[in-house]
Amino acid sequence: DARVTQTPRHKVTEMGQEVTMRCQPILGHNTVFWYRQTMMQGLELLAYFRNRAPLDDSGMPKDRFSAEMPDATLATLKIQPSEPRDSAVYFCASGILGYYGYTFGSGTRLTVV
Amino acid sequence: DAKTTQPNSMESNEEEPVHLPCNHSTISGTDYIHWYRQLPSQGPEYVIHGLTSNVNNRMASLAIAEDRKSSTLILHRATLRDAAVYYCTVSVGVGNEKLTFGTGTRLTIIP
Numbered sequence: 001d002a003r004v005t006q007t008p009r010h011k012v013t014e015m016g017q018e019v020t021m022r023c024q025p026i027l028g029h030n031t032v033f034w035y036r037q038t039m040m041q042g043l044e045l046l047a048y049f050r051n052r053a054p055l056d057d058s059g060m061p062k063d064r065f066s067a068e069m070p071d072a073t074l075a076t077l078k079i080q081p082s083e084p085r086d087s088a089v090y091f092c093a094s095g096i097l098g099y100y101g102y103t104f105g106s107g108t109r110l111t112v113v
Numbered sequence: 114d115a116k117t118t119q120p121n122s123m124e125s126n127e128e129e130p131v132h133l134p135c136n137h138s139t140i141s142g143t144d145y146i147h148w149y150r151q152l153p154s155q156g157p158e159y160v161i162h163g164l165t166s167n168v169n170n171r172m173a174s175l176a177i178a179e180d181r182k183s184s185t186l187i188l189h190r191a192t193l194r195d196a197a198v199y200y201c202t203v204s205v206g207v208g209n210e211k212l213t214f215g216t217g218t219r220l221t222i223i224p
Contacts, residue, residue: 004156010202093157
């Protein structure tokens with residue numbers, strides 16, 4: 001089965017450091033999502049792209065978070081500077097517009113100390 | 114965005130049918146209803162979706178009320194592997210592609 005690949009799987013970093021999370025969507029999928037999951041807030045939509053163009057990033061703290069798709073095979077989520085409250089599991093998902101069975105990756109577990 | 118309401122938790126016996134309810138009273142006419150589930154330590158997994166008519170696939174069935182203000186996910190014969198958090202969500206956005214998730218229902222399967 002095709003998979004959404006996220007790297008790294010785990011990341012521990014110190015407060016103030018830059019963090020970059022990567023996602024390889026399924027080949028041919030034109031819609032990519034970034035979600036964040038915490039016990040307190042649940043699954044939050046941070047941003048999503050269609051055909052590499054950002055459509056909605058209203059869920060993302062703009063001052064420290066940025067999301068990009070340098071090409072169709074790579075989506076990145078950066079946090080600079082990182083803070084302890086950013087500790088969460090970050091999921092990437094991809095799909096095809098008009099078909100709603102989005103596929104999620106296994107997530108990146110981020111711990112900021 | 115349409116809000117969904119689900120029970121926090123449910124229990125079911127193994128090999129019995131399970132009916133997971135969801136209310137989405139503010140749904141718009143073109144919004145799709147989706148169900149995803151999340152097994153422990155995994156990302157969410159697509160289960161099923163629908164617009165107006167009931168839907169069936171190999172995993173589950175989706176029964177949608179005539180007024181579309183509620184829906185029910187039906188697992189016909191629960192197994193221990195079905196223990197997960199089940200999310201009901203309504204898609205919005207330009208192409209109905211945007212999914213926002215609520216707190217979901219934690220389903221426990223009793224052997």
